[in-house]
Every structure is written in C-alpha cells, then in structure tokens.
Amino acid sequence: LVATKTASASATLDFTEFNNATYRWYEFELEDILPATDATVLRLRTSTNGGSSYDAGASDYSYGNVMMEDGGTPQNDNSNAATHINLIGGTYSGIGSAAGELGVRGTIKIYGAGSAASKTTVLGNVSGENSISRLVGSTIFGRRNAAQDTDAVRFLFSAGNITSGTIRMYGIAA
Secondary structure (H helix, E strand, O other): OOEEEEEEEEOOEEEOOOOOOOEEEEEEEEEEEEEOOOOEOEEEEEEOOOOOOOOOOOOOEEEEEEEEEOOOOOEEEEEEEEOOEEEEOOOOOOEOOOOOOOOEEEEEEEEOOOOOOOOOEEEEEEEEEEOOOOEEEEEEEEEEOOOOOOOEEEEEEOOOOEEEEEEEEEEEEO
8 A cells, every 4th residue: 555545525636656666557446436516527647747737638648448337338438639538427427426326436557657668558447326326337448648657646527526535546566
C-alpha cells in the first residue's frame, strides 16, 4: 500500500506518490466512489510533473471500454483523441449520485509509468450504479498518447465533486 485517499466533497482525488524506481506497475482499488452530480462519468488523467498539472489536451489520451447494464446489451465508449480516459458512466445514464446508490468499485492498473520511452497504459474493471439505479460494469483499456514518465494520476467526475469514497494505491515491485 502506497497511499489512501478518501473523498469528502472533493473536486478530484490525486495520487502523487509514484516511485517509478521501486515499482514496476500500480494498482488502484476504488471503493464506493460516489459523484455529487447525477449521471456523470468517472475519468482519469496523468501528470509528468508530480501533479503540478495534469495532461488535458484535446488528443492526449486514447481509450475504449465495454459497458454492460444489468438486463441490457453491451455498449462501447471510446475515443482516440480525448482530454481524459473514461472509466465508467459514458453510456448507460452515467453514475448515480442519490443516497443509497452504489458508488464506483473495482480496480485500475497503470503500466509503463516509469519509462519516458513508453506510453503509460491503463487497464481495469469497475462497476457502479447508474442514475436510474441499474447496476453497470465496465472493462477499460486506455493510454497516454505520448511516451512519458507518468508520476501522478487524477480521478475526477465529468461534472461536480466526488461526494465520498476511498481509493487505495498499491505499488507492485519489480
């Protein structure tokens, strides 16, 4: 365990505790990440300057995910030129914010963060409850479109704050 962040009406949850000389890859465990604004999308951005700023250019990221709603059919959400990586909520009505609705739960893995010659890659599986109280799940893959040494990541919703929830960051040694 490298770091734990707990939201309380937080605009973002930022992790700057990367130690790329020690860890080969990172895993983030999301527990009940609940948005303040209904029907929003959970997103991720990366940084190369320790979190002083996060890459948000119009074509900084590529991502794809397949989402499924209980009782529904699979839906795709993808982009090869985005300001972020969508993790869940892009199709099926977005993530719900009502009291008693499940926040986002699951794991996100980050590979290649320590190599300036590599494009940082994101893989994960998450689930949550959407704004119409249906269970949704998402399998995610994404990357930073430029090779860089990533040393911080930011989790945020497409609108509003993160009401509550916890994210734990684990470093996996070589």
